[in-house]
Amino acid sequence: MKGSYWTYALILAICEFAGGSRILMATMGGTKSHKIPFLALARGLISRGHNVTFVNAFPQDSEYPGLEEITPLNFVLYVKNYTNWDLLGMRMSGQEAVPPADVLRYGYYACDALLSDPETHHLMNSGRQYDLVIVDGSYPECPVVLAHHFKVPFMYINSVAFYMTSITHGGSPAPFSVTPFLARPFIDDMRFLERVKNTVYMSGVELVHTAFIRWILEPLMRNYFGKEMPHIQDMVKNVSFILQNGHATVTYPRPYLPNVAEIACIHCHPSKPLPRDLEEFVSGSDSGFIYVSMGSSVLTSNMPEMLRFMFIRVFSQLPYRVLWKFEADEGSIPDLPDNVRLGRWLPQQDILGHRNIRAFVTHGGLLSMFETVYHGVPVVTMPVFCDHDANSAKAELDGYALKLELQELTAQKLLWAINEVIRNPKYRESVKSRQRLLRDQPEHPLDRAVYWTEYVLRHKGAYHLHSPAREYSFIQYYLIDVYTLLLAGIIISAFMIFKITKITLECHITRNVQLVSSQAVFSA
Structure with missing residues (x-):
């Protein structure tokens, strides 16, 4: 009888999803890396028979059967110009590459660009019906209105692991004592003065963020959705589930509630063979090769001339071949050494998984750090903006990275750091240890993400996982009223x-x- 029950339950589950659910995804992320975990989840859901529509600012490179991408032109143009400047040069000069005012400005103008676009209007007024909305935990306040419009539950993919505001929307705690501010090189075990600074940063961000939403962003959105639109803070607190792009082995252990699942490396996969020309280059030296990439948002083609010259000088002194992601043709660098090859786009995971790789030189972006651990490669980081400092600090703490400050960078320091992570075995041993920890999971993060997405669909929002903590104010949540009494x-x-x-x-x-x-x- 027990076997018959489970057979019947399985048949019901299969029938429920036989036609597939209709899922709308949206990210306001200003860099292409925000798109990657969404694409991974979309493909996993499509393989299960679901229909996925994905709104983002980056036109698709290739079509994927079953995936409809919507890239509103106004939104695309605004985001394209947002980071099209010399971020490396600004950091080298001691400035914030992306100042706090620009972070807020982006949230406002990107939202306006999205909501004002005819493609967005068509999406919302076409009579389409969806069963679930999944938005990015980074800048969720604008696209969360899609869930309100379609009257369906919504989830987050919190693409920036160290951004904890979205996690608190679901009621999970983020105590300042062990939650480092994402834009500073703090770790979770902070000294007293670091905890003071961290508390000031985190509290200040929360206050400014709340004021920005209430007095600036919300009036903008009411221009499009009318005065009857609920308060943004009320909408975001209703998040059903959060897929957190982190994991205790590569970010930090966190006290999450049951409505959070960690999915770091949702996009990671074993390396595939390289194209013939790349394979010949990286295999052409017995010493191996290093891979240099500053990610999708930091354009190395815009870097200061002195920094480009420094890189070339260092690379020419290395006994290794250098594969360098550079957004220009090789002819644009007349003094390019023979051991260096440029590529506008390179298959990063296939490169990191290659048997001849010796080290990875990067900006410290979250996905790059996940991939370097997944494939077991020691790394040299040069943080530029956003979470790069926090990611690099964690990697250095775990022993598989050396962090260099761009403002203090010299050719000697860069050359020493590359040789150090290659020749000192402790870095490779540390990253291999982290690799084993990251891979030691009961299922692939993609399978976990698909399961919880379907769980929310099956249980119509899974609101039974909600904690009353999400409704509490800061004063109530941290018992300030009780302690005061x-x-x-x-x-x-x-x-x-x-x-x-x-x-x-x-x-x-x-x-x-x-x-x-x-x-x-x-x-x-």
Whole structure:
């Protein structure tokens, strides 16, 4: 009888998804890396028979059967110009590559570009029906209105692991004592002054973020959705489930509630053979090769001339071949050494998994750090903006990376760092240890993500996983009101005890004085 029950349950589950659910995805991410975990999940869901529509700012490189990508032109053009400047040069000069004001400005203008575009209007007014919306935990406030519009549950893929505001939307704690601010090189075990700074940063970001949403972003969105649109803060708190792009082995252990699942390396896969020309290059030296890439958002073709010259000088002194992701043709660098090859686009995971690779030189982007651990390659990082500092600090803490500060970078430091991570076995041993930990999971992160997505679909939003903590204010959540009451009680009690003691002593002294006086009179 028990076997019949499970057979019947399995048939029901298969029938439920036989036609496939309709899922709408959206990311406001300003770099192409935000798109990667969404594409991985989309392909996993499509393989299960679901239909996926994906709104983003990066036109697709190739079609994938079953995936519909919508790239509103206004949105695409705004994002394309957003990081099209010399981020490396700004960091080298000691400036913030992307200042806080620009982070807020991006949230406003990217949202306006998305909502004002005719393609977005067509999507929302075409009569389409969806069963679930999945938005990016980075800048979720704008696309979350899609779930409100279609009247369906929504989830997050929190693409930036160290961005914890979206995690708190679901009620999970992010105590400042062990949650480092993503834009600073802190770790989770902070000294006192670091905890003070971290608290100031995190509190300041929360206050500014809340004010920005309430007084700037929300009025913009009401221009498109009317005054009846709920408050953004109320909408984001209703998130059904969060797929957190992190894992305890490559980010930090975290006290998540049951409505959070970690999916770091959802996009990771074993390396495939390289194209013939690349294979011939990386296999052409007995010493091996190093791979240099500053990611999809930091354009090395825009780097300062002095930094480009420094890189070339260092690479020419290495006994290894150098494969360098560079957004220009090889003819654009007349002094390019013979051991260096450029590529506008390179298959990063296939390169990192190659048997001849010796080291990876990178900006410290989250996905690059996941991939270097997954494939077991020691790394030299040069953080530029956003979470690069936090990612690099964690990798250095785990022993498989050396972090260089661009503002203090010299050819000697870069040359030493590359040789150090290659020749000192502790870096490769550390990354191989992390690789074993990352891969030691009961299922692939993609399978986990697909399961929980279908779980939310099966249970119509899975609202039973919600914690009342998501409705609490900062004061309620951290018991500041309770501690204030208790402290007030202690102070009042202490004051009363002091007063009573004082009055008692005064009475006792007065009585003693009177007694002494009366005795003196009697004696006289």
